[in-house]
Amino acid sequence: MEDLIRIQNEYDRLVLRWLRQQVGDDAVRLAARRLNGESKPYVSEVCRALDIRPPARSAFRMEATRANRAVGERYLARIRQILSGSSADGHRAADTASRPRHAPAQPALPFGQGFAFGGGLSVREPTAGAR
Secondary structure, rough: OOOOEEEOOOOHHHHHHHHHHHHHHHHHHHHHHHHHHOOOOOOHHHHHHHOOOOOOOOHHHHHHHHHHHHHHHHHHHHHHHHHHHHHOOOEOOOOHHHHHOOOOOOOOOOOOOOOOOOOOOOOOOOOOOOO
């Protein structure tokens, strides 16, 4: 369909998909061919020719938000399941697999040692005369 109609952005692509669902491919194709002059018509011109007003951008945004929320909820449910220690088929994970893994302990470094950003810092021992 994009060979008949000018698509400039994602909103145009969404409107074209919505338009095809509303009136069908044949009606969209016929309207585009009627408008097709020296260049391909814009999606908005095809909508006007069909006397249909497309949904606002916010309607598509809300639809995408709902889909993203559903995906996020599925991922969170899976994460909760993993953290509770049960596998996808309801079996308890092995004891070693369910134990949290800790990084090996590292000795603490005195202030200024261990990270050298732009020349580094050094720690000097106080001299005998200093308070």
